Amino acid sequence: DAKTTQPPSMDCAEGRAANLPCNHSTISGNEYVYWYRQIHSQGPQYIIHGLKNNETNEMASLIITEDRKSSTLILPHATLRDTAVYYCILPPDSNYQLIWGAGTKLIIKP
Amino acid sequence: ETGVTQSPTHLIKTRGQQVTLRCSSQSGHNTVSWYQQALGQGPQFIFQYYREEENGRGNFPPRFSGLQFPNYSSELNVNALELDDSALYLCASGFRDLGSDTQYFGPGTRLTVL
Numbered sequence: 001d002a003k004t005t006q007p008p009s010m011d012c013a014e015g016r017a018a019n020l021p022c023n024h025s026t027i028s029g030n031e032y033v034y035w036y037r038q039i040h041s042q043g044p045q046y047i048i049h050g051l052k053n054n055e056t057n058e059m060a061s062l063i064i065t066e067d068r069k070s071s072t073l074i075l076p077h078a079t080l081r082d083t084a085v086y087y088c089i090l091p092p093d094s095n096y097q098l099i100w101g102a103g104t105k106l107i108i109k110p
Numbered sequence: 111e112t113g114v115t116q117s118p119t120h121l122i123k124t125r126g127q128q129v130t131l132r133c134s135s136q137s138g139h140n141t142v143s144w145y146q147q148a149l150g151q152g153p154q155f156i157f158q159y160y161r162e163e164e165n166g167r168g169n170f171p172p173r174f175s176g177l178q179f180p181n182y183s184s185e186l187n188v189n190a191l192e193l194d195d196s197a198l199y200l201c202a203s204g205f206r207d208l209g210s211d212t213q214y215f216g217p218g219t220r221l222t223v224l
Binding site: 032034042046049091097101102 | 112114116143151152154155166198200202212213214215216217218220
């Protein structure tokens, strides 16, 4: 079972900020939160990861709550090419497997 | 671009046949993981190879096997194909020794079993 919970779908207007939430209440103190996205029929793409401080890179920002039980991925100026399924994932378990949930299907509308 | 490539892009096989899928990892990476992704679902972990040895496996039968080579290439072999094996097969490479679990995915191989 996935260790994270995400809404199944979200819409966002082109040019606006897309805020994608994720709950990970069972996260351990030293576990990073990873975000990937998958555009239709392509391989997943790494976006960003963080431990407890907010992180920003050229693709997105990641806001992690102080108790680390939830996080939000922010795409500051969404474009149509950001339409994808976004996955919030915790690190591999002792068997080295990443456990993927269903993700959030983000649709950017013109 | 992740530097991870997979071949072939698409493949059609019949039930009972065997198939080999190939992956070329990003230079310098020492892990390669394989995933199966059915339509509309998230990827399912098959196994991971680290320094050419399998060291983690998901809930897949032994007819799914793999190899990792010193030249950053790897293979996924599936014997006795079943209709339910039709899926997108993804490989991902990473570098475990740095303490990071970031994985970089290839574009996938779409396998259809008839």
